[in-house]
Amino acid sequence: MISELIINAFLVSIMLAIAIALLKARTVIYTVLLTSAYSLVAALMFITLDAVDVAFTEASVGAGISTILFLAAMAFLPKKEEKNVTNQAFPALLCLTLGGVLIWCSFDLPEIGLATSPIHQHIVPEYILGSRDDIGIPNIVTSVLASYRGYDTFGETIVVFTAGIAVLAILKNNKTSLKKIKSQKKVAENGQ
Amino acid sequence: MFLAALTACAISALLVLARIVLGKTTFDRVLAVNSLGTIIVIGIALHGFYANRPEFLDIAIVYALINFIGTVAILKLFSTGSFKGNKK
Known part of the structure; x- marks a missing residue:
């Protein structure tokens, strides 16, 4: 259980590092490559969470098809991205607030795998x-x-x-x- | 044994990540992303071993195929400049 926690923490920190690098990327091809790498790590994350079908979709769509589509679209774009001059403080604040609210709400969730949690009580037995x-x-x-x-x-x-x-x-x-x-x-x- | 393999995987993933972020040329980065895919294939196989579910090996094989196709697509784009077929 502990080792699973460590694995998940490691994967999440890798994804975080890729996301930060993604923010600083200024060439299109680099961005596409980083997105592909992010999808690959996310797929492994889904597998460790026992959601094999989601991981499969993530790998084939996120890392496979969408990389190729992005590259095909990239062929029509200029090679370098202009530096963004608009103020980024408000979007950052919005993201942080939304993330904080989501994390705060997640404390109210029932424990993972608990048989008495509402989603296993409400309609599943009927199905x-x-x-x-x-x-x-x-x-x-x-x-x-x-x-x-x-x-x-x-x-x-x-x-x-x-x-x-x-x-x-x-x-x-x-x-x-x-x-x-x-x-x-x-x-x-x-x-x- | 499992722990050793996992540690090796983690260290190589970190090295590859450094190569992706710091990579000098685009080809370094393409190669690094491909290597990250390979490490993840190994990770899936390890996880299958850890969870006693050998069917994860099949998934690992499909991942390897997807990874290969992605890399080939990127390199084809570099060599030809577009995805159009080779028209004569």
Whole structure:
């Protein structure tokens, strides 16, 4: 138990160091690399917290896909970031206040893994007992995701679908405008 | 034994972190991030050993693959300047 605490403290301090370095980074590629490293450490952190599926998502999306997407976007950006001249005292104060409130609230949380905590009392027994009769499938996780939380999943699907449509619309628009520019150029060349 | 491996992992992670933060060229940093990924793969394997769950080894292998793909993508971007295919 103690050694687990030490491991977690070590991982958190590494993440903190990366975050501080991230604040001071001024080149885009360095920022992307630091974000990738941060995601990797966060994934290990999630694994030590026994959330293997979250860790998997963090590693594949945070360290894998988003690094590549950032780099692809970076190809269109200038190489160096300008120094930020706006006042940063207010955002820092806001962050510190919010963090302080969150930490203060975390003292009221029930102990991790306690069987009598509210989340294990309120609706979980209903799911576990009723899954077979209500939905008719033996896998409780599937019945929770697909039926009990069907509205959640439906909403997520709508959000992802909308995002896909928006991206497609932007890309398509871009293509047609490029074509327009090209055809206008051609007309101009023919006119000359 | 477990403790020794864990300590070695932690020390190498710190060294690699120093390389990421202080690294002279971008390639040093790319290599350091890749090494950090490798250390984390070892960490996952160690944790699987510690928690008596050998299926964590599979996860470690997938992590290694993701790490490799990320590094290859970064280096491809450096060598070609974009992700477009090699058009002739």
